[in-house]
Amino acid sequence: MTLRRAATILLLLMPGLGLILALIGAVVYIAVAQSFGLYSLMGESAFSLAFWSDTMGKKAFDKAVRYSIYVGVLSAIFSVILAYPLAIWLRKPFAGSVTIGAVLKAPLLVHGLVAAFLYINIISYNGLLNQVMQGLGIWDGPKRLQNDRNAIGVLILQTWKNMPFALLLLTGAVQAISDDVLDAARDLGAGSWARFRKVIAPLTVSGLQAAMVIIFIGALADFSFQTIAGPTNRQSLAQLMVNFKGRGDWHSAAVVGVSMMAIALIGSALLAVAARMIMRGRLK
């Protein structure tokens, strides 16, 4: 009976899950195999650890790993930090709240590249920001803001693009908390911060984890924002991968790709655990 049940469930899941697993599996398999010198697109295929040891020994790789993690983690954190208060503010409908919600979600509809070019235009040497700041007398002369070393431009773009997504997930999570539960906390003496820490945060942690993980993975693998607005003295993992590929070094590109997947996986798990620990902190 249980065997039959398990088989039924498996069969029902097959069309969806099977396809996903087959596609992901194929990609992961090819990438891993290529990183070990197999499935060579040009030349001989032979198993080798050389690509891993060569690539991992490169300073550019080390820098790319640290840089991509930096962008991934900070983008995820900034996005949810901005999204939380908005989600709580928009929890209960009020006059204009639907419009505000729609406007806030607009970045989801704008392609990242378009946003990046717009952003570059605004901060360029003769751009709007420089003109305004000089006009107001705050800055003496124009400043070079493009491709800054700390990737603030990339972080702004990532946050701008991803905050609406975090907002979408967190709004759902926050709206699922009943008014009575929040009122009960208030009645028992909890002010707004205590209500957030002790009720809203622990009850929305799943939405928070989902938002952080998905934003982290996306920002970790960023290519377009980095190419347009990122610092020029370092590369993101995606950039590095494309670089290797451009030189015809598919095996080293695969090493970077596999590393990126591994970092995404481990990083996501760590972020999720950290978020849970911080947000679920039992009352002490």
Next chain:
Amino acid sequence: MGAIRISGVTKSFGEFQALSSISLEVAQGEFVTLLGPSGCGKTTLLKIISGFIEPTDGQIEIGGENVTRLPPEQRDTALCFQSYALFPHLTVRENLEFGLRQKKLGRDEIASRVRDVSTKLELAAQMDKLPNQLSGGQQQRVSLGRALVMRPSVILFDEPLSNLDAKLRDQVRIEIRRIQKDYDLTAIYVTHDQAEALAMSDRVVVLNQGRAEQIDTPERLYAAPATSFVADFIGSANVMEGTVLSADGAGLCTVETPIGVLEAKDAGVPPGAIRRLSWRPEKAQIGEPGLTATVTHRAFQGHFTDLTVDTGGTLYRVQTGRDDIREGDGITFALRPADIVFLEAVG
């Protein structure tokens, strides 16, 4: 001191007036019920007392202090929600401790208060469970316990029994009253169930469309309703119109009603005045000569029988201990002067 003074509290939601100038004083240790049909403003008044809603006009004093503008987290009141509103992510113990930790009480104090309440409410075995692992009755007790550990000056209940089955309801009703007396709490209790209100309360406020129709003890509300709304809402009294004909100067007067000319106690109503009158179904003296009626419906209730009777084309409810009356029977009954209550004027 837990006395509450509500003075002229009015609440409008836009055009809609949910409460109209409610005034009420509740003494320390008193158990007062807000009774009325759904939508009459009971929850609104409770939320004004607890601070979740700010009144449009009027003021609330608790223990002599004006709290009208104080937010709920700073008021010494505790509210028991109809939905229980337990924190779903916290265990029973953590739910009970929540308010005490907010108050920053010492560890020992918290432990002893929680132990005290959990023993009283028989929750000791459930302390490490999450709310969704409890039965409805147990959740209700946790919600009650969470309010009780706070030892508030005022405890407020919003229809706390409406999600329980009938048997449990009677049991918890007694429990609530016992605990309220044990801790000498001042309580305001909201219900739409008149039997619950009569059974539990020291005094009852009957609300109708945002107005207090009558504020009185259960006994007085039953024996001397002030308006036809109260007479009907509490115990489904028969209400009819009558014109006072004359008073005999010896405490009795005659009244012309749709069922005939009746004698009533003289309530100082001048002859010629048209008033609403009420009488209780169980006060009909069945078998006595006087009024004649035909039984149109009979419902046996165990210790009495409910009859609907047709008197001159109008239907009234009467109750009797006799079980030999059948539908279609003709009966006679009389009403004693003392059992006829004058209500509000007509028109």
